[in-house]
Amino acid sequence: MTRIVLLFVLLSLNYHSHADLIADTCKKSEYPDLCNSTLRSDPRSAKVDATGLARIMLEAALTKASTTFNQAKKLLSKTTEPVLKECLTLCTDNYKLIIEEIPKAIQNVGSDNSEAIHQADLALTDVDTCESIFSEEPNKRKSPLTANNNVVQHLVAIAEDILASLG
Template sequence: MSLLFLLVFFTLNYHLQADLVADTCKKVDYPDLCLSTLRSNPRSKSADLKGLVHIAFDAALAKSTNTLNQIMLLLKKTNDPIVKKYLTTCASLYGDAVDYIPQAIRFVGSDNLQAKAYGGAALDDALDCEDTFTTGELGKRKSPLTASNNVVKQLVINALEIVNSLG
């Protein structure tokens, strides 16, 4: 009898967690990215809403770090002085974003306003990097970072919207 109870309990718990991820992702601007981000992380199976925020911000941090590494590689390859200047600006911005996201994570649940402030600063950094190329003071250039900037933007927006669900 107790084995049957445990089986039912764990099956029910699994479905409730799957529903938490689905319900959470329905409320964000980029639900497909939210679902793929949260479901790809094994921690989401046992996470509460606060845990899902951590996973979402962790994904944003990983993509921001990858983007910063991409920028450093592009800086070594480019010969265009304007693009080099814009990439240098983006490197500084993403350096800040990589510092801000762990701060956002640190405040989740204890001071959600601070979490949103740090997350918002990281979002601004991704947006500002893209704007550097599209409205640059030295002339417009095609951004080699558009795809990465967009993913970082979407990941951070999703994380911030999940923070809003915490109240």
């Protein structure tokens, strides 16, 4: 009986230490609420170190980037307006790059964190380019991708924060 209680206590301490790792990691992030909700929604987060948390965050960014790419393609297929078509074409081109860059970042997490950050920076630049094309004159308009672009940017930025803390 004592062994069962001891095992339960040890497992409970292990869970709390990982929960604290998530809380501590996210507290240092620029977007702590998104960080917490993303990591706590992934069951793998409870069993990994900070390197694993960075990888999970980049995987979440890749998933959202893929969703955004598909949304941009869908909008592009439905529009006949030339300027909007041009903007969405640029965004789909940029998201093709993002969907290549984030896996390269993931691949380098833990082995070459500076390269992982570099690839993540490239993805951030491409998201920013997609968003900013809509605000260029003379055809300034509201981007239909703003919400998704923001989430991709924030997820990548959180991953970069985690990677930077690893040294």
